[in-house]
Amino acid sequence: MSKIFQHLISTAVPVPIENIDTDQIIPARFLKATTRDGFGENLFRDWRFDANNQPKADFVLNNSMYSGKVLVAGKNFGCGSSREHAAWAIADYGFKVVVSSFFADIFKNNALNNFILPVQVSEDFLDSIFRAIEADPQTQIEVDLENQFISIKATGEKESFDINPYKKTCLLNGYDDIDYLLSLRQEIGQYETTREFNF
Amino acid sequence: MGKTLFDKIWDSHIVMSKAGYPDAVYINTHFIHEVTSPQAFDGLRKRGIPVFRPQKTRATADHNVPTMDQHLPIKEALSRHQVEMLTKNTAEFGVELYGLGHPYQGIVHVIGPELGITLPGMTIVCGDSHTSTHGAFGAVAFGIGTSEVEQVLATQCILQYKPKRMKIEVNGQLKNGVLSKDIILYIISKISASGATGYFVEYAGEAIRSLSMEARMTICNMSIEMGARGGLIAPDETTFNYIKGREFAPQGADWDKALAYWKTLYSDSDAQFDTILSFDAADIEPQITYGTNPGMGMGVTQHIPALGEVEEKERPSFKKSLEYMDLQPGSALLGKKIDYVFIGSCTNSRIEDLRLVADFVKGKQKAEDVVVWIVPGSKQVEAQAKQEGIDKIFADAGFQLREPGCSACLGMNEDKVPAGMYCISTSNRNFEGRQGPNARTFLASPLTAAAAALTGRVTDVRSL
Numbered sequence: 259m260s261k262i263f264q265h266l267i268s269t270a271v272p273v274p275i276e277n278i279d280t281d282q283i284i285p286a287r288f289l290k291a292t293t294r295d296g297f298g299e300n301l302f303r304d305w306r307f308d309a310n311n312q313p314k315a316d317f318v319l320n321n322s323m324y325s326g327k328v329l330v331a332g333k334n335f336g337c338g339s340s341r342e343h344a345a346w347a348i349a350d351y352g353f354k355v356v357v358s359s360f361f362a363d364i365f366k367n368n369a370l371n372n373f374i375l376p377v378q379v380s381e382d383f384l385d386s387i388f389r390a391i392e393a394d395p396q397t398q399i400e401v402d403l404e405n406q407f408i409s410i411k412a413t414g415e416k417e418s419f420d421i422n423p424y425k426k427t428c429l430l431n432g433y434d435d436i437d438y439l440l441s442l443r444q445e446i447g448q449y450e451t452t453r454e455f456n457f
Numbered sequence: 458m459g460k461t462l463f464d465k466i467w468d469s470h471i472v473m474s475k476a477g478y479p480d481a482v483y484i485n486t487h488f489i490h491e492v493t494s495p496q497a498f499d500g501l502r503k504r505g506i507p508v509f510r511p512q513k514t515r516a517t518a519d520h521n522v523p524t525m526d527q528h529l530p531i532k533e534a535l536s537r538h539q540v541e542m543l544t545k546n547t548a549e550f551g552v553e554l555y556g557l558g559h560p561y562q563g564i565v566h567v568i569g570p571e572l573g574i575t576l577p578g579m580t581i582v583c584g585d586s587h588t589s590t591h592g593a594f595g596a597v598a599f600g601i602g603t604s605e606v607e608q609v610l611a612t613q614c615i616l617q618y619k620p621k622r623m624k625i626e627v628n629g630q631l632k633n634g635v636l637s638k639d640i641i642l643y644i645i646s647k648i649s650a651s652g653a654t655g656y657f658v659e660y661a662g663e664a665i666r667s668l669s670m671e672a673r674m675t676i677c678n679m680s681i682e683m684g685a686r687g688g689l690i691a692p693d694e695t696t697f698n699y700i701k702g703r704e705f706a707p708q709g710a711d712w713d714k715a716l717a718y719w720k721t722l723y724s725d726s727d728a729q730f731d732t733i734l735s736f737d738a739a740d741i742e743p744q745i746t747y748g749t750n751p752g753m754g755m756g757v758t759q760h761i762p763a764l765g766e767v768e769e770k771e772r773p774s775f776k777k778s779l780e781y782m783d784l785q786p787g788s789a790l791l792g793k794k795i796d797y798v799f800i801g802s803c804t805n806s807r808i809e810d811l812r813l814v815a816d817f818v819k820g821k822q823k824a825e826d827v828v829v830w831i832v833p834g835s836k837q838v839e840a841q842a843k844q845e846g847i848d849k850i851f852a853d854a855g856f857q858l859r860e861p862g863c864s865a866c867l868g869m870n871e872d873k874v875p876a877g878m879y880c881i882s883t884s885n886r887n888f889e890g891r892q893g894p895n896a897r898t899f900l901a902s903p904l905t906a907a908a909a910a911l912t913g914r915v916t917d918v919r920s921l
Contacts, residue, residue, distance in 0.1 A: 275774055276771065276774040277651070277750045277752075277774065279750065279886075281889070281890060281891050282890070285890055285894075286891075287868065287869060289492050289520075289521075290492075290521060290535035290538075290539050291535075292496070292499075292539055292542050293495075294496050304890045304894055309876065309894065309895070332774065334650060334654070334684070337650055337651065337684060338681075338886060339585075339586050339867075339886075340493070340584060340585055340586040340600035340601060341492075341493065342493065342496075342602035342603040360651060360654070363654060363655065364600055364601070364681075367601075367605065368602035368604065371602060371604035371605070372604070422479070422618065423477045424478045434604070435604070435608055435616045436500075436504070436604075436607060436608050436611055438478075438616065439611065439612040439614050439615075440506075440611060442472060442473055442612070443612060445473055445481075446472050446481075446483065446612055446613060
């Protein structure tokens, strides 16, 4: 896992389905590993493979026309379980960016903690991306974190996106939350002694 | 200006609030289980640091344990390894473990409350989205990912942005046959599976106030199913009576001090919420879901929306969902044949749920071709059920009473619903494949599930 994200230009993989929950991203029966590695092979397992472990031809990850480091999905992506395995599977498969018009809260945190950038765009812009990829699977998507914009190279359509300044700094420089929290250990100890009602 | 209950708790737990940074929030209680903790312990090892406050973390094995023959070694190698890793990690880092065979073992969101670990005014996290359950006690409780589990193990704090505040009032009185599960399924069906994303929800109103602690936990448990970060209910006499005398609850002078604090935990009358929603309890009938997210629910006597009633943009996802369920738009579910009944999960596996079901089915038999699994939430629930003779009522009815764990709620162990079969389930998620590859789930209350167990069909419990 690269601990840094700055800028990319890539083709994208469209999954125009709403409410994709983390059980679809990585089903529970694949959560038995005790390391963070190897979850990519079971990404979208039950949409990707049939009961005999044969690839389902109609699923986009099995269509050689589509590839890239950007996953584009319908609204409310990553709802359901808090399993970080969903973010690990997406990263392990090779995605660096997930674009949707709406993200579930826990998934968004998990993605950022794994240096995957969740880019929230308007419904209209999401539709534009889906249409552009449908017209040409080789459509290039540019994501610029420093300047906080996403664009469709072929049409020039562009939209800015929000990201918290702290998380932006973490992604650009490869910092993680624990580094910051560990630097606060003195304050944490202080808090414990001053709190009136400590459980 | 007054403060909401959520703000009172959150603000009093801030260790550091710096412009441009998320709040560093102190965590009073951290629960861990076998599935989302091993990588966090590995992270500590890599950094060469200990668990900062080991006595504030409690562990149990629940997600990936068998619900039969728990006294024997776990048969499946990967599951056995994962549970063994929890034992090894907790021993190495000095964390208390209620593992298999321990009298306190059970589903993490069942044992915290029943042991008196979960208390009003606390901040509580766990690497599990249903941590919102503990909000029923007036705690700020929410699910986190494994990187965040590592943060809490390393520093007893978590970095979080403060969510917005939503109040959901349920006014008036519930009708017969309607349980708290029906309240929350109803709310989610009205506001959708993403209707509360970005919010922390406080539940209020007469219908909520009248509920037992078990019933309140069911409501808070499913807050995440509408996207909320968490849900909570202001503590009251019902809460205090539930906690008093439990294993780890404060006692003597500590109890008095705690109680005085807990009585300050309510939203001030002039507190501001970002959103307020109101529902009338009298409008709620027993609920059932028909689709593949918890927002796709309806009254048990109603019809699935016809295609024309669904917004055009949402039709592809709606159709995909009904194809998975093999159901027709516009059709009714009442009378639909079912194959499995699952009564369990952190939503509905407490002693009150089992009592309710036992009272309802006493002296009756399950329908012939239905498999009924009852999975108690904890060893203590299981023992209590046996003490009250509930196990015999279930045995006479042809129900299987199993051993505690998450079981068929997520089908991580061998308790899976076979492909294509319909299961009426008291759990919290009806996602595709949730209860097993290609299994089809109808979410409902324990009473609606019990009624279906007797008739073998989706049934309006009020008709029996």
